Amino acid sequence: MRALDGVSLAIEQGEFFGLLGPNGAGKTTLINVIAGLARADRGAARVLGADVVSDYRRARRLLGVVPQELVFDPFFTVRETLRIQSGYFGLASNDAWIDEVMHHLDLEAKADVNMRALSGGMKRRVLVAQALVHKPPVIVLDEPTAGVDVELRQGLWQFVQRLNRDGHTIVLTTHYLEEAESQCRRIAMLKAGKVVALDTTQNLLATFSGLELQVRGRDGALSRLKLHGYDELEAALERLRRDGVPLHDIELHTPDLEEVFLHLTGKAS
């Protein structure tokens, strides 16, 4: 089976990039190739110029990955976990930064608690912290909010946005489309291992689905008008008035990624 097929894309430094696709599209495989967890039969992946196979040490130092699965080492506390992860990256004394990361992820109270005793949401925060111990310029978040409560989701996005503003490149995979829409500036959509769309979020929304004006008459009949932009709205309303359509309710339906996504992955109704 071919998990990835001719995928070629370049994520710019400092970008907030989204990787979307249905389950099994190859998102995690692509992440794993970049992280060195999987080996591509052909082709190459580079992190800020460092080849992930031939220059793996540099590539891994430049990359912080938050894995999708909620994994942890039950032998250690939160602080020990973060110290060990720092050590793996060659950082012998990293406590100041560990404290800062714990502070931002609201983990301070759990610093000396064994990983086993943490809730799922807390474990997820530790995973994020582990990915950040070596201050990687590129951060990959693989489905970071799966099974996470609203509060953490908010906090997590604030923190990630801040990292992005500070110059970190963020790569996000998710199948929560509204999340990608609100966070990512540019998006690649994968389907069956292929890139089916690669553009800015704005362009994707504009290209694949315009505005839709939904008008309900007094008799309850619903008519839909496709618009190419907001500037056509006035003309459309004018036309309705001229035609003497009795208006009961109007609704302006703005495009969302879900439509783009369904359109591209061939599931549009």
Next chain:
Amino acid sequence: MTGFRTLLVKELLRFWKVSVQTVGAPVLTALLYLVIFAQALEGRVEAYPGVRYTAFLVPGLVMMSVLQNAFANSSSSLIQSKITGNIVFLLLAPLSTLEVFAAYVLAAMARGLVVAAGMFAVTVWFVGLPLVAPLWVLAFCLLGAALAGALGLLAGVYADKIDQLAAVQNFVIMPLTFLSGVFYSIHALPPRWQQVSHANPFFYMVDGFRYGFFGVSDFPPGASLAIVAASFVAVAALGLWLLKTGYKLRT
């Protein structure tokens, strides 16, 4: 070096944090063997002329425990990391193949040596043991532990499930250690079984280790050491190659 040191310390902590189970239990098991076999066979069996059976038994039991515990340490650590998925943290880190290999094997050796030290500390009170050639003792102890630790690494990388690892432990490691001349001198065996014993790499470790205490052995100790060293080099080469290719660790 920090990465290697961190992994080594982590692996040491991993068994030290549960030392009752990883050190205390094997020491107790070995003592039980000693008490039972000594009670049953003392005065009835003379493996080496002039050597009491209990004294003969102690080095064998120690070496057996070193091998079993070194094997258990690296193999169980790896399989647990694989099953729980936390091996990913190691795979994401910029550690070289050699650093990973050395950290796992050294931690396994440390557990073997701690168990050995525990056993000597307990048995020294009631079993008088000569020490003819301490350097041989040390050499065989270190090399045996290294070989078993490296074998454990192979098994841990290869096994996908705990029961596969348990099968290796119960059907390969246990018989090989039990049949390595821990409880008898292989000269007491029929010639055919003596030959079979020579195919068991663990025999050379036990025999050479024992030579260090009594100055007597079934096989020339220098040749034993060469065989153990060659076995280690072969197993280490295979282990390093598996780690380098990412066999069963990186898809």
